[in-house]
Amino acid sequence: MIVDKHGRGISYLRLSITDRCNLRCFYCQGVRGKLVSHHDILRYEDMEKLLYVASELDIKKVRLTGGEPFLRRNFFEFLEKLTSKFPEFDFRITTNGTITGNRNSLVRLKEMGLKGLNVSLDTFSRDKFVQITGKDLLSEVLNTIYLGVEIGLRIKVNAVALKGINDSELKQFVQLAIDYPVDVRFIEFMPVGEKTLWKRDYFWSAEEILQEMQKIVELTPVQHKVNSGPARVFVIKEGKGRIGVISPLSNHFCNECNRLRFTSQGKLRPCLFSDKEYNLLGLLRNSKISLSQLKKVIELIGKNKPIGAHLLAERQKEVCLTKMVNIGG
Numbered sequence: 001m002i003v004d005k006h007g008r009g010i011s012y013l014r015l016s017i018t019d020r021c022n023l024r025c026f027y028c029q030g031v032r033g034k035l036v037s038h039h040d041i042l043r044y045e046d047m048e049k050l051l052y053v054a055s056e057l058d059i060k061k062v063r064l065t066g067g068e069p070f071l072r073r074n075f076f077e078f079l080e081k082l083t084s085k086f087p088e089f090d091f092r093i094t095t096n097g098t099i100t101g102n103r104n105s106l107v108r109l110k111e112m113g114l115k116g117l118n119v120s121l122d123t124f125s126r127d128k129f130v131q132i133t134g135k136d137l138l139s140e141v142l143n144t145i146y147l148g149v150e151i152g153l154r155i156k157v158n159a160v161a162l163k164g165i166n167d168s169e170l171k172q173f174v175q176l177a178i179d180y181p182v183d184v185r186f187i188e189f190m191p192v193g194e195k196t197l198w199k200r201d202y203f204w205s206a207e208e209i210l211q212e213m214q215k216i217v218e219l220t221p222v223q224h225k226v227n228s229g230p231a232r233v234f235v236i237k238e239g240k241g242r243i244g245v246i247s248p249l250s251n252h253f254c255n256e257c258n259r260l261r262f263t264s265q266g267k268l269r270p271c272l273f274s275d276k277e278y279n280l281l282g283l284l285r286n287s288k289i290s291l292s293q294l295k296k297v298i299e300l301i302g303k304n305k306p307i308g309a310h311l312l313a314e315r316q317k318e319v320c321l322t323k324m325v326n327i328g329g
Helices: 044-056 075-085 103-111 126-133 138-151 167-179 206-213 281-285 291-303 308-314
Strands: 012-016 061-065 090-095 116-120 155-161 183-188 219-221 232-236 242-246 259-262 267-269
Touching: 012 044, 044 075, 044 281, 044 291, 075 090, 075 103, 103 138, 116 138, 126 138, 138 155, 155 167, 167 183, 167 206, 167 232, 167 242, 183 206, 206 242, 259 291, 281 291
Parallel strands: 012 061, 012 259, 061 090, 090 116, 116 155, 155 183, 183 242
Antiparallel strands: 219 232, 232 242, 259 267
């Protein structure tokens, strides 16, 4: 396993399948930019090579993200190949849930051994969903969540906390976690990307969320383990699910960060809060570069992974200049 200069073991890889998405969430894309050409996007064979090296580096967990990963052609077939070829990985997927809202798709994911599905849901209001995403697809997202639970997939619901937009729906999110065995997680809205549409008025801190939530339901904190993820998780009294908060701005978890990010353009990004990226696409496609050489390059980059909170303290506005859709969710 890679251990960086701050003593953090790296066991988690986030791999962006595509920069394409069928939604236009304002906190992710902001002012829409130019899409990457197909030639410059990681091919499936590039990803396979990368994952082979990741297995040699003792990576344990791989999250496939986007854009929207299910938009990529033949993604189901590729995923079946990965789960068969790399049984040592704990594969998870982050999705907006608009394409997977049918039983056949979800059963297929369950049968190939997928460990979990993170579904983005910021509101239960059809009008607000259109306001946030630009599309009228709320029912498809809810179908993904309810059907996923029904067939036995582990579902996490990710909600970007937006004061003045979805703070009035807190009871509905809590009720979802009471009625269903899902983790409902609120993520602080971050100013990610140049020309971001982030506004201070939208910011709803994790502590504020917890204070309001405790007026609704009794919460018991789950003991946090090192490298168990960024969420602070709480059990709900007499509920089937759990509540979580993720606080990248108000309460950093950089000292426990165990992840590397690979963008869909083949750029290795050691830290979300840093715009420093290493373009490895050429190395992945160069037949003269061996897998052991590629492994050494990734090891060196991982060992120099920075502490993001230190970088964030130096910035005046943005967390980073690159948009989330280009980094990978």
